Amino acid sequence: MKKQSQKAMQQLRVVIVGHVDHGKSTLIGRLLYDTNSLPAGKYEELQEICKRRGTDALEWSFVLDAFQAERDQAITIDTTQIWFSTEMRDYVIIDAPGHREFLKNMISGAAQADAAILVVDATEGVREQTKRHAYMLSLLGMRQIAVVINKMDMVDHSTERFEEVSKEVDHYLKSIGLNANYIVPISAREGDMIANRSDKMDWYKGKSLTETLDCFELESPPLSRSLRFPVQDVYRYNEERILVGRVETGSIKKGDTILFSPTNESAKVTNIKVWPEDSARVSAGAGECIGITLDERIFVERGHIGSHNENPPMLSNVFRANLFWLSAKPLKQGNSYKVRYGTNEATVTVQSIDRVIDTDDLGQTEKASEVGKNAVAEVTLRSREMLAIDPYTDNQKLGRMVIYDGYDIAGGGSINMDGYADQRENAPKSQNIFMVDHLITDERRALNKGHKGGIFWFTGLSGAGKSTLAMAVEKALFDKGYHTYVLDGDNVRYGLNSDLGFSPEDRAENIRRVGEVTALMADAGLIVISAFISPYRADRDKARAASPDNFNEIYVEADLKTCENRDPKGLYKKARQGSIKQFTGVDSPYEAPENPEMVVNTQDNDVQTCVNQVLRYVEDLVRLETYETSRKEKAIAI
Amino acid sequence: MYNYLDELEAKSIYIIREAYNKLDPLGMMWSIGKDSTALLYMVRKAFFGRVPFPVALLDTEQEMPEVYAFRDRLIKEWDLDCINWKCPPEEEMDMTLPPNTRSAMRKTEGLKTLMEEYKFKGMFGGIRRDEQGLRAKERVFSPRSFDGSWDFKDQPPEFWDQYKTEFPEGAHLRVHPILHWTEIDIWRYHQRENIPFCELYLAREDKETGKMMRYRSLGEKNLTFPVESPADSIEAIIEELGVTEVSERSGRSMDTETEDSFEKLRARGYM
Structure with missing residues (x-):
């Protein structure tokens, strides 16, 4: 008799995974029988089936067939749910039998599970599917895992064999960032150490399988994290505009100022709305579906994310994802896909496939051009517009996304921002700023110097030849009487930017400051040449935005191998040894320009050829005649 | 105090609002039983007291009189736009089916003609996974081809509260917001919220x-x-x-x- 009243009300969802024939179905059958969870008559039915099939011993895996009423093999391919209970609470086993389409179904199942049981055969140890399934658990963020070493009866209940296989499993799980909370020796066939302890394994002092399951916990709502309120929809009822959504993390109160991303606009919460109406309702926490009203009519729509001012999501138009691919049509570099996370939807282009991981042997392929079915990959994705992004490590609800190909969900994965900086624009800290106009025009400055000012922004890998080229071009220009100056990466870091390191944020700030300085110098009428790796498109775009008319992006091109062979400062060597971290091209990304004004190939050309190429380009642009011509053209156009 | 019924309810309301945002026109099958009535009550929670789409009873004219009386009472009390859809007669059903299955097929055929008439893109249904082995296999957003048939051998993956909400012209989605509830959950919810049944x-x-x-x-x-x-x-x-x-x-x-x-x-x- 079940004791419903004393039990926890909520059921715990368990997924059972493991290599084929390691005993998943037998375990499920036995678990149901040993916990008295078989419906009336099923045990007798099972005996009958076994007698008919001519086996003496009970074949527990037949329970599944009988229990699910799935006689036809063809339909045993999807996620199914089976209930059982212990004294403490009810459980749902999310079973994903069958091998075809297994990954798709396992993910649909395991993604809803609170805990996992990984079944490993004591005679065989870790096999390919053991690895693959465990890897998927890690990708899905599973943190409650019981490993059962099954078929202990086949190895004479040997404690040595148990230790050996345990060690092997544990070692593998640790290598993919998982932790087995419990490892239990069992015999599903004999019913040892499932719900009942066993005399044959009295050397094992730990918990039985059902006792370990009872130790697992239901996830509690993430109340203590930073607020995230993704707007699901906007309803207008009785002149009232209600933003509805689920509080994913943290909590929200009446009177809070809420910052919406990516729009960067804020307003105060005037009411927390629920139905039936409850005026006492002044706050809501993680997991609750609510509505809010605001004191100002700012632009908010589905997909925008509400947070508090202190801990907003990052803003970026580029991010990375660790994803699994389920579709028969491969994911390809350069293709565009729709992604969804929270309630937000965006179109992204696959900028690069940085690594493809074979889930069988964890073998890695760097820089692939496509990701095939059932593979796992690290990719860099770029969107046109700015997105509000939370890396998975910061927010497990919003830090994961699904990716669509056409109508279908084709994959999913966790988001990270490794190597990329937050691009949220900080408004000037001081208020009461008034721009003052100069009394000297650009034209008069140009006439005074004999040439126009301009920015020639070199970007490229370390060792591509930016500094060499910049200094040579500067000298040649100077010798011809031009007013020119080079801003060099290393030089600037001694002074103006001596407070900055090499984190993505500091790199972004480094380039922001240099961008502003080049804008001022060009405005003053100088020909400014800057020589910075400036690896991120977003940062270079910002530098361009500081002085759009003067800016010329020049890609100093040489491949990684060439640069690494040159290694003028010995930095690649150090980076490869690991003594320098976050080195561009090695463990930090370099995003080549998409439409640079000019490309200088230093790999195939000598220095003088490159200098002449740049020189011609610069002189053409800063010449006063050009200035006059372009002015005339403009005048005609007007 | 946030408890497990709140969690079940929040998940359902989230699904209801997703469907409302993505699918238009939207309808709901209301069998007038405890499940679809609890679902209807959650729809009212999602839309602050409103039911912003029609609810349909597939009527074989074989329901019990108490059921019809209860329907009329809720239509009035909850201000429902209820479509009372007459199902085609039993004589038109596939004669190879066993008699009771054939009789149940009338609802299936009725649903088909209802969908043809109203061109619903999404249809809420109050089924639960624990009811029956096959229902356990269902997805929350379950695609149906134009004739309403369900291909349970090849279902879309569904995880992390992200659903397949787009599909080719002519198909539609059955949306199942209470798939994760059990029978006892439904009754506890009826009790807590004082929902009529x-x-x-x-x-x-x-x-x-x-x-x-x-x-x-x-x-x-x-x-x-x-x-x-x-x-x-x-x-x-x-x-x-x-x-x-x-x-x-x-x-x-x-x-x-x-x-x-x-x-x-x-x-x-x-x-």
Whole structure:
């Protein structure tokens, strides 16, 4: 008799995974029988089936067939749910039998599970599917895992064999960032150490399988994290505009100022709305579906994310994802896909496939051009517009996304921002700023110097030849009487930017400051040449935005191998040894320009050829005649 | 205090609002039973007291009089836009099916003609995974081809509350916001929220046998039978469900007529 009243009300969802024939179905059958969870008559039915099939011993895996009423093999391919209970609470086993389409179904199942049981055969140890399934658990963020070493009866209940296989499993799980909370020796066939302890394994002092399951916990709502309120929809009822959504993390109160991303606009919460109406309702926490009203009519729509001012999501138009691919049509570099996370939807282009991981042997392929079915990959994705992004490590609800190909969900994965900086624009800290106009025009400055000012922004890998080229071009220009100056990466870091390191944020700030300085110098009428790796498109775009008319992006091109062979400062060597971290091209990304004004190939050309190429380009642009011509053209156009 | 019913409810409301945002026009199948009535109540929560789309009863004119009375009461009290859709007669059903399955097929055919008439892109249904083995396989957003059939062998993956909400012209989605609830959850929710339900669920004395009988599951009078039970209040029902081993759909004859009759019904578009 079940004791419903004393039990926890909520059921715990368990997924059972493991290599084929390691005993998943037998375990499920036995678990149901040993916990008295078989419906009336099923045990007798099972005996009958076994007698008919001519086996003496009970074949527990037949329970599944009988229990699910799935006689036809063809339909045993999807996620199914089976209930059982212990004294403490009810459980749902999310079973994903069958091998075809297994990954798709396992993910649909395991993604809803609170805990996992990984079944490993004591005679065989870790096999390919053991690895693959465990890897998927890690990708899905599973943190409650019981490993059962099954078929202990086949190895004479040997404690040595148990230790050996345990060690092997544990070692593998640790290598993919998982932790087995419990490892239990069992015999599903004999019913040892499932719900009942066993005399044959009295050397094992730990918990039985059902006792370990009872130790697992239901996830509690993430109340203590930073607020995230993704707007699901906007309803207008009785002149009232209600933003509805689920509080994913943290909590929200009446009177809070809420910052919406990516729009960067804020307003105060005037009411927390629920139905039936409850005026006492002044706050809501993680997991609750609510509505809010605001004191100002700012632009908010589905997909925008509400947070508090202190801990907003990052803003970026580029991010990375660790994803699994389920579709028969491969994911390809350069293709565009729709992604969804929270309630937000965006179109992204696959900028690069940085690594493809074979889930069988964890073998890695760097820089692939496509990701095939059932593979796992690290990719860099770029969107046109700015997105509000939370890396998975910061927010497990919003830090994961699904990716669509056409109508279908084709994959999913966790988001990270490794190597990329937050691009949220900080408004000037001081208020009461008034721009003052100069009394000297650009034209008069140009006439005074004999040439126009301009920015020639070199970007490229370390060792591509930016500094060499910049200094040579500067000298040649100077010798011809031009007013020119080079801003060099290393030089600037001694002074103006001596407070900055090499984190993505500091790199972004480094380039922001240099961008502003080049804008001022060009405005003053100088020909400014800057020589910075400036690896991120977003940062270079910002530098361009500081002085759009003067800016010329020049890609100093040489491949990684060439640069690494040159290694003028010995930095690649150090980076490869690991003594320098976050080195561009090695463990930090370099995003080549998409439409640079000019490309200088230093790999195939000598220095003088490159200098002449740049020189011609610069002189053409800063010449006063050009200035006059372009002015005339403009005048005609007007 | 946030408890597990709140969690179940929040998940359902989230799904309801997703469907409302993505699918237009949207409708809901209301069988007038405890499940779809609880679902309807959650729709009202999602839209602050409103039901912003029509609800449809697939009417075979075989429901019990108490069911029709309960329908009329809620239409009035909850201000429902209710489509009372007449199902085609039994003579038009596939004659190779067993008689009770054939009778149940009338609802399936009725649903088909309803969908043709109203061109719904999304249709809410109040099914739950724990009701029946095949329903356990369902997705929350479950695509149906133009004739309503369900391909359970090749279903879209569904995880992290992200759903497949787009599909080719002519198809539609069945949306199942209470798939994750169990029978006892539904009754506890009815009790907590004080949601009205049809009196047939409560035990009353059978005049012929003198036994206390009640309906576990409501269906048409020719297909559904009461089970013996002393539970004459919602408290007693909850108490009873904690210990019973009789399955919920045991009073539904078409489920068990042949080994795979329910499977056949579902594949052809039954709820």
